[in-house]
Amino acid sequence: MNLNDMPDEVLCQIFDKLDVYELKLASLVCRRWAELTFAGQRMDRVWFMLPDADWEPLLNIKRPYRNINHDGRLLTEVPFERLSRLLQILKLPVRMLQIDYGLTFEELRLILLEVPELQHLSIKSYIDSNGKTNGPFPVLTKLKCLELYRLENNEFDFFAMNILNLHSLYMSCDTDSELEAWKHLSGQLQLVNINQSKATHFSHFLELTFPHLEDFTIEKLICETTEEENIVSSRGNDFFRRHSLLRRLSVSVTFLVEWIRSITIHCPNLTYLDLLLKDPEEGILESLVHCPLLKHLKLDGKLDTKLFRGTIKSLESVKLRMHPSRVFLENLFETAPQLYYLEINPICYEYLQVLDCKFICEKFSCLRRLELDLTYGTPADNSGLVRIDRLVHLEKLKLWALNNIHCIHQNNVRCLTISHFVSL
Numbered sequence: 001m002n003l004n005d006m007p008d009e010v011l012c013q014i015f016d017k018l019d020v021y022e023l024k025l026a027s028l029v030c031r032r033w034a035e036l037t038f039a040g041q042r043m044d045r046v047w048f049m050l051p052d053a054d055w056e057p058l059l060n061i062k063r064p065y066r067n068i069n070h071d072g073r074l075l076t077e078v079p080f081e082r083l084s085r086l087l088q089i090l091k092l093p094v095r096m097l098q099i100d101y102g103l104t105f106e107e108l109r110l111i112l113l114e115v116p117e118l119q120h121l122s123i124k125s126y127i128d129s130n131g132k133t134n135g136p137f138p139v140l141t142k143l144k145c146l147e148l149y150r151l152e153n154n155e156f157d158f159f160a161m162n163i164l165n166l167h168s169l170y171m172s173c174d175t176d177s178e179l180e181a182w183k184h185l186s187g188q189l190q191l192v193n194i195n196q197s198k199a200t201h202f203s204h205f206l207e208l209t210f211p212h213l214e215d216f217t218i219e220k221l222i223c224e225t226t227e228e229e230n231i232v233s234s235r236g237n238d239f240f241r242r243h244s245l246l247r248r249l250s251v252s253v254t255f256l257v258e259w260i261r262s263i264t265i266h267c268p269n270l271t272y273l274d275l276l277l278k279d280p281e282e283g284i285l286e287s288l289v290h291c292p293l294l295k296h297l298k299l300d301g302k303l304d305t306k307l308f309r310g311t312i313k314s315l316e317s318v319k320l321r322m323h324p325s326r327v328f329l330e331n332l333f334e335t336a337p338q339l340y341y342l343e344i345n346p347i348c349y350e351y352l353q354v355l356d357c358k359f360i361c362e363k364f365s366c367l368r369r370l371e372l373d374l375t376y377g378t379p380a381d382n383s384g385l386v387r388i389d390r391l392v393h394l395e396k397l398k399l400w401a402l403n404n405i406h407c408i409h410q411n412n413v414r415c416l417t418i419s420h421f422v423s424l
Helices: 008-015 020-027 031-037 040-045 056-060 079-090 105-113 153-162 176-185 199-205 226-241 257-266 286-290 326-335 357-363 383-390
Strands: 047-050 067-070 096-099 120-123 145-148 168-173 191-198 215-218 248-254 272-277 296-301 317-320 341-344 369-373 396-400 415-419
Touching: 008 031, 020 031, 047 079, 056 079, 067 079, 079 105, 168 176, 168 199, 176 199, 191 199, 199 226, 226 257, 257 286, 326 357, 357 369, 357 383
Parallel strands: 047 067, 067 096, 096 120, 120 145, 145 168, 168 191, 191 215, 215 248, 248 272, 272 296, 296 317, 317 341, 341 369, 369 396, 396 415
Antiparallel strands: none
């Protein structure tokens, strides 16, 4: 029996294991595979990118695309007309829609009328709500996730009335109208993502209660005075005390020590934690040992001291956005020697450290997945990787800026990715 003899159900189970690029390759094998690869639940992972030019031939596509991304900022013509025509002709079962250009309220209304199955709407630019509409907006009964660039005063009534089942909201908290929107939706949201906020509004946000909140992110917080920072710190402690259901927390601003203690005491269900530590004190993360379900930890900032005390037995993966010092790595090993996933990928080189690859390979013996950026802070010959054969359980390895491929010995790696390879 060969692959072509297998029933569709078996082939679909195989295709479910492939990523999008592999699905594309499989679709080129034959007509039958082309029909099976991009169908069913696999279409949830595929985005239709509406191009800037030569788009009219796409009106003949047969695949039932569910996710559409339209970036019309570079178009000389009206981008709305292009998207509207596409939706009217193809009648696609759109569930996710991302729009990266400005719209009027009437244009938004006409688009939403064409996507009754919409579950995720992302508008990355402004909405001009000054013009009149020619009819009522549809009630978005299936919309679960909404991303907005900014919410103006006269837009709130529309969104409040038409997103009754919304449980995820991505928006800033910089204006009174946005704060009012957070307040109005607080009773139904499970995911809150604040992309930017001033301390004056964020301090009032922290007085709200979200009874179903499980996922909370604050990306940018502007505190102009010490007094504002103290108010945010105090109200943040009370905020976490009221939200014991939190499972994921991401704070991409300089983290406050008082918040860490409050989180570990009042959020026992926490499984994911993402922190920015600018100039952390030794032992700042010692209370994390009291998070029995914490599995994933992501750290950004200066990593040159012992941040942990005790062991975190539940921790499975750690992502570091700065090169850690040897002292930090030793401390991490003492805290979680059982790690199966370690990623070190600096997003900037403000706190550049010498990356001790040798220590990683010799100590973290349980690793199954390892990703390292070797661009800076490592020996030119990547000599530390000669011990990578010590990682007997390693299955996935990804390296950036590798200089010497001969340092990788034979092991159990099944997936090897090398980016920006320098030389053989």
